[in-house]
Amino acid sequence: MDDYLALWSDLLTKPEATLSEQLVALTRDDVFAPLVGKQLLLAVHARELLGERISHALSAANLPTKTELAAINERLASLEDGVASVQAYVTRLEKRLSRADSVVAPMPKRPSAPSRTSRKKLTGGML
DSSP states (O other), rough: OOOHHHHHHHHHHHOOOOOOEEHHHHHHHHTTTHHHHHHHHHHHHHHHHHHHHHHHHHHHHTOOOOOHHHHHHHHHHHHHHHHHHHHHHHHHHHHHHHHHHSOOOOOOOOOOOOOOHHHHHHHSSOO
């Protein structure tokens, strides 16, 4: 069993070591680094151009771009945070009011004044 594990270990580590040695030798080459640098700069420039083209196409179709969607997402997150803080404040106020209602006795109702028709009956129609 150990022989099989050692065999598999050798099969996996030897190619990895060989590849690593080849990549180290390649990166030490004086031609390789400038070529990779140029390729990376070209790739960055191509990505910027593609982003501009896509942005213009989306604007022409009256659709938001990725940056506009990100800005909208930030604004929505800010609004959600604001709503959450208002909800928390209202909840605290409701708790305070419910505690205050249980401590304070309710005010007695003021007797209502008699209606005008009942006053006329009481005064004999003099009003």
